[in-house]
Amino acid sequence: MPLWLDLLRTPMAAPETRALRRMRLIWQGLCLSVALVVGFFSQVHAALGRAAPCLALGLIVAAGAHTWLYLRRKNAADNAFLERAGEAG
Template sequence: MPLWLDLLRTPMAAPETLALRRMRRTWQGLCLSVALVVAFFTQIHTAIGRGAPCFVAALLVGAGLYTWLYVRRKNAADSAFLERAGEPG
């Protein structure tokens, strides 16, 4: 079978529910926040002072944990969708 046909037959992801969409947008916001904190750390450190590293650490830990939660729920939704569709998952 040609590669393009094999890729065409690859099962797609599950349709995104409102809860998963909300989670994805929250995750994107966290990622953007981490990027902004890294880009403007000097200004944040000047404004907050000694609490800035704790703020950054909390944001990084929160983003990491939320990433884990989102990926776990997204994979569960995809697996359930593939099982209902009759595809091996």
């Protein structure tokens, strides 16, 4: 069997659980929030004043921490799935 066909038939990721789906949606929301705050910072600063940089920093830190946690859990789920499927190296 050609390598490309073997790779096509190999499962590459675990099915998404409810917890991982929730984490992915939260991550997407955080990324969108960071983009909106950065993109409209002058308006946010006008509305919130000196709290605007704190909000931006808080969102960036939360997005970074959540990204790290999500990727860790997603990789663990994928590795466990591939081990159960007998595909791990």
